[in-house]
Amino acid sequence: MVVSRAPTVWQALDAWGKQLSPWQQFVIAQATSKGRLRDDEIGKAYRLFLSAFDLAEAPAENLAAPVVSPRSADDECKPLCLVRVDGLVGVNALPDGSLLTFDPKLTVIYGRNGAGKSGFARLFANACFSRHKPKIVPNIYANGGTTDLAASFHVQLDGESSDLARVYGELGKLLANAILSRGHTTRFSDSFIGQETNVAKLVATIGPRTDMAAVRKLAIYGEAEKARLREMDSHATALKASSRQELVENLKQAKKDIIALITKLDALVSEFSPEKRAFRTALSKTARECTAAAAAVGTETFKRPFFKAVGTPDWEVFAKAAHALARKESDLHPGPDDRCILCERPLDIHSQAHITALLTFVEGEAQRAAQAATKAVENEIGALKTLEVNIFAPDSLVRAHVNRLDPNLATAIDLAAVSIAALRDSSVAVLAAHDPVQGSVNCADVNSALHALVEWIGSDLERLTKENAATAIASLELERQTLRHREALSKLLSGIETYVADALWCAKAERAKSALNPRHITDKEKEVFGQIVGPSYRARPAQECGDMECDMPIELQTTGQKGKTVRSLLLKGGDRPEIILSEGEQKAVALADFLTEVSMNPSNAGVVLDDPVTSQERKGLIAKRLVREAQSRQVIVFTHVWAAA
CATH class of the missing domain: 3.40.50.300 (P-loop containing nucleotide triphosphate hydrolases)
Structure with missing residues (x-):
């Protein structure tokens, strides 16, 4: 018959602990193996706790431990012997330096009332586990100020009982202090004075749920925004001086020039699209293959053991030159009475047949295909060379418009133009060599920015031409205020990011508090x-x-x-x-x-x-x-x- 044994306390704790989080397992393992956790061990448990609730990175050190350390019967029954207590200072009315020694088994300390037994008993109640811890006070009859209490316990083996609830309490204190340290009293809204803008509204709601991507977008304040602010100032000046017509004409011209620039850029982009690259690569491939085929035909037909250059490009040039010169003599050259155009000697029947074959080769299908493919490549090279890539010249009017309205965009257009010119030159070079064409151009960001600039100008024209001066000025003031607020936001961004991160951390920490309930x-x-x-x-x-x-x-x-x-x-x-x-x-x-x-x-x-x-x-x-x-x-x-x- 098999007799089943009831589980021990340690087995019950081990089974329970395996269901808990790593930080709880660490606490239980330390408490059951060592008794009372030291401050550094509580610190490790705290780092594991923070990691469990995504409040910190996982600890780098290895904190793995068994849930409950194995205990043998010998370990559990290993005796702790108190040898003596001495070095007493300020313990009730006991003389400083008093001591007691103890037997490993039974020690009885007896005496009349007032002999000092209770003084030692209170000392034990405070130093050891006790349901009641009476207060220890210095000798009330002694002269002088209060004295720090002291006593030394001498033992052969140390040990304390574990207290999981105490550890939870200590973790709670650490968490509460961390939440307190991340608290902020900064009022970011105080930096946004004047009219209420969308920037000010967003900042007023800053908190743990704030969309920081939206904040960072509004916090961009660079050369483009500075240029826009200057433009708004010029608009306001013109409106207040009742001289808006000249400003309107300038804006209309700028819009027209920028639209023309967009058209030119679109045309260039289409010329260097992936589809165009594939087309040019196909032209190169056809020209290379047809030229090689024509050369192969010539080599096989006219190869002689006493000539080495037959089939080479130089030989092809010679054959074409001979063909052109022969046709100058006669369309039927060489006839029965014709002489060699090179040595001027009469041609025998074999020489006539050889020259006829050579001229036929030049006029043949392989040569015509090679010439057509080469011509197609040359035409494409010519088209590339005629492309207008200098669309944003330093002295151009459109450059002045863009540079005034958005200096950053002007720089981006310059880079795009340089990239297009370089791609044009490299395409010409590889086409001439009948090699595959590489690279394409993508100006989507520049194109999008240019379209946005056109819309911007359009809204400005709408405001200047269709609104009365007072309404237009009010609209300008709001936009100027928004730009000023964006400037202020850009300076506060770092602090706001810290604030939001801390607020989010504290919100998560507040939710994590419930895990420290010792229930x-x-x-x-x-x-x-x-x-x-x-x-x-x-x-x-x-x-x-x-x-x-x-x-x-x-x-x-x-x-x-x-x-x-x-x-x-x-x-x-x-x-x-x-x-x-x-x-x-x-x-x-x-x-x-x-x-x-x-x-x-x-x-x-x-x-x-x-x-x-x-x-x-x-x-x-x-x-x-x-x-x-x-x-x-x-x-x-x-x-x-x-x-x-």
């Missing part, structure tokens, strides 16, 4: 206590009460509070012990509960009790129980009962 720890501790610890715990107090002859109908109740399971003992029927039991019985029941709690955790290395006995009749029973407890862990007792014995 799930409380629920898990209550669950573990109920499933694993509770059954044994409920049985043990009755046994402890029996050992001290205080057999009472005690019932155990548990509630969760701040990551801990809080127990309460009630008598059967729901009454609290202090309502029914005597002081001695209450003391015995409380001691039974305390010893039960201690026994449930093998890592509890020792206990310190302050006056555990108030009833003389149970003195012996309690003494025997504490002696028995001293066999498994160190026991230290402060009491006056032994002094009376």
Whole structure:
């Protein structure tokens, strides 16, 4: 028969922890393996927490750890022995330098009231785990000011109980401080005075949800915006001086010239489109292939062992020259009585046949195809050379218009024109060599900017020609104000970006706060206590009460509070012990509960009790129980009962 064992507390924690986030797993691993987390370990947990909620980059260091460190029975029961406490300073009325030494098992410190037992007991309650931590004050009868409290505990093996809720609280403090440090009181709207513009409206709503792409777009303020502002100033001056007609004529001319520039640019772009590149490459390929085919025909037909240059370009030139000269003599050359046009000697029948074949070759299909393909390439080269690429000359009127209205656009057009000219020259060179044509030109951005400039001029003309002076001036003032606000925004952009980033971080951090609620720890501790610890715990107090002859109908109740399971003992029927039991019985029941709690955790290395006995009749029973407890862990007792014995 297979006997199944109930899971241990560590196994339950391990199974639970694997369902949690890495930062929670790290906290549990450190708490269960080391007890209490150090400040640097809390810092590591905090960095993991921030990473989990996209509040920081993942930590560079390796923080991986098992959820619950394996514990053997020997590890859990390894004793912690308190050797002595000394170096006391400012602890109640105890003389400075007082000390106590302790036995590894049982130590009883007894004496009359006022001997100093409670002073040491308060010291232990503050230094060790205790349900109550009484305040330690210096000797009220001593002269002089207050003294910093001090005491030294000498132990053979160190250890502290873990406190997950405390760690959550510390993480919460770190997060709260980080949120506080990212808070801003800057009022960006104060920098946007005058008329309300779309820029001012956007800045007024700056927050964690702000579209920073829209802000950055409005924050652009460069040479183009400065030029526009100058243009608006000139418009306002003309309107106020009632001299708008000259300004209107200038704008009309600028619009006309810029539209003409767009037309020229479009024509050039079409000349260097991918389709045109493919067309020119095809021309080069055809010319190269036809020329090669014609050369191959000539070589195969007229190749002789005593000539080396047959079929070469020089030979082709010679053949064409001979053909042209022969046709000058006669369309039927060479006839029966004709002489050689080179050596002037009479031609025999074989020489006549050779010259006839040579002239036929020049007039043949291969040569005609090569000549046609070459002519097509030459025509294309000629067309490229006649292209007007200097469309934005330094002394041109259109350049003056664009440079005045948008200097940045003028620079972009210059670059485009240079690129087109270079592409034209390279295309001519590769066509002449019958090589593939490379490269194309894309002026979409320049073209778009030019069209926008035309629209801009059109809106200006609309304002100047169709609106009355007052309306036009008001419209100009709004646009000028918008430009001024964009200038202000460009200077504030860095601060706004920081503000929005911090606001977004804080908003995410506020949402992450809920993860630091220790409620799930409380629920898990209550669950573990109920499933694993509770059954044994409920049985043990009755046994402890029996050992001290205080057999009472005690019932155990548990509630969760701040990551801990809080127990309460009630008598059967729901009454609290202090309502029914005597002081001695209450003391015995409380001691039974305390010893039960201690026994449930093998890592509890020792206990310190302050006056555990108030009833003389149970003195012996309690003494025997504490002696028995001293066999498994160190026991230290402060009491006056032994002094009376």
